Amino acid sequence: MALRLQTTSACTQLPPILPNLLEIPACGTPPPAAALLQDLEFYIDIWSDLGLLFSDAVSGSDLRNGIKNPPREAPSPHRIHLDKPDYKMVLQVEPRIAIPLGHGPAVSVLVARRDTNKMARILDREAVDYVDRNVCKAMAYEYLKFSPAHPFTSRIRAWVSLLFSSVNDDDYADVFGIEIDFCDAASSEREVLLLLDMLDWK
Template sequence: MENGFPGEVLKAVFPLMDGKDLVFCMLVCRQWREIAKDDYFWKCICSRKWPSICKEPPSDTNFQKLYLTFSKPRKTMHLPVPKLTFEDLVFYIDMWHEGSLVFSQAVSGCILRAGLQNTPGGIPDILVAHLNTTDCTLMMEVKPKLTVPMGPVITVSVLAHRKDTHKMTCIINTSTFDYIDGNAARALAYEYLRFSPRYPFISDIRAWMSLLFLYKGAHSIEVFGIELDFCDAARSESEILWLLDMLDWK
C-alpha cells in the first residue's frame, strides 16, 4: 500500500470523480497513476459527459484519450506562414468623378504595406488614432493631392495581380464612396469579396476602400491618402495575405 490507501479503496472512489480530479490524482504517485489508467474509470466519466457515446461506442474507443482530447481548453490558433507575400502583389486602383477619370495607379503591395510616410497637419484626432493603429494597414499617399467637390459621385475599381501565379482578381468593381464619416475625415466604399470555389462556405466579407481627406473650404475635400482594408475578417498581415490568397484568382 502506498500513501495510506489500498488499491480497492481507490478503485471504488475513482469512478465517482470528474475528469479534472482524476487527472490530478494521476499526479499523486505511481500507484495512483497506474490505477487511474484503467479505462473503465474514464468510461464512467465520459458516460456522464456524453451519455450517448456509451450506447454504441466505436470499437477502438479509448475513453481516457477521448476525454483528454475534447476536454482541453480551446487554444488560440496561430495561422501558418502565408504562401502569398506583398512582394507578389500589384493593385490597380482607378477612381472616377462623375464619369471622368481622376486617379489611376498601379501600386505594389509593398508600397501599400509601407503606409503613409507623411500625414498633413490638421487631421481629426479620430483619424490620427486610426492611422496609429497596431493593425496591418494598407495605405498610400495621393500625390498630388486630389481636390474634388462635395456631393458628386466618386467611384472606385480595384484589380489585383499576383506575380507568383500570374493571375488576377477583382477586389472592388465600380463601387461608390457613398458614406462620408465627417468626424474621421474618411469617405468609404466597399465590395463583397469573390472567393475561390474551393472555399464555398466563406461569404459576406467586404473589401473597404477609404479616401483620407481634409476639408478644403465649404464645398470640396482634398484627398491626401487612400486605404484598402478587410476589417470584416482580417487585421494582421498574415490574415490579410491568407484572405487574399483565398480569392477567385483567374
C-alpha cells in the first residue's frame, strides 16, 4: 500500500466537525460521564505484513500520565507537543519498537470498562498510511461507531499517532510513543469521556 505523505498534522488542518456536540449546557452543569478514565482499559495492537509488532493493555490513567521524559533522540516537534499543557492521551513505548512503514502497518484499539465488563471499538486494524516525516509522526484513523441511542451524531474520527524519532534506510520507524486523540470533537478529559460514553458498548 502506498503511503500518503503529509507535511502538517492531519488534525490541525481540519475544522471541528461537531463543535457543539459536547458543549456545556447554558442552563446548568455539564452531564457527568458514565465512567472515569481510571475505569477504562485500552487494548492497543499494531500489525504489519510481517506479523504482530506490538500488543499492550493500558489503563486510562497511564495514557493521561503521558510521556514525562521523552527520549533524547525525540525531535523538537514532539518535545514541544508533549510539553504543552493541553489534554493528551499518550503511551510511552518501552522498549521502543521498529515499525516497517513500507510493510502495511495497521493499528487496532479497543476500550473496556472495568465497571461493566463491556467493550467498544475505537479503531479496527486501520492502515497507518498518513506519514509526516517532517514531524516524525505516522497516523491512522477511523470514524467512531456510536450506539443506536445516538442515531444523529455526526461522523467523528479517532486518531492514533505513532511518534517516532527517526527512520532508517530500510524505512523502519523507531517508535517511542503512541497517542490517541479525538481532535474532531473532544479536547479535554470530560469531553473524551462523554464521547466514549456514546460508543456502541457490548
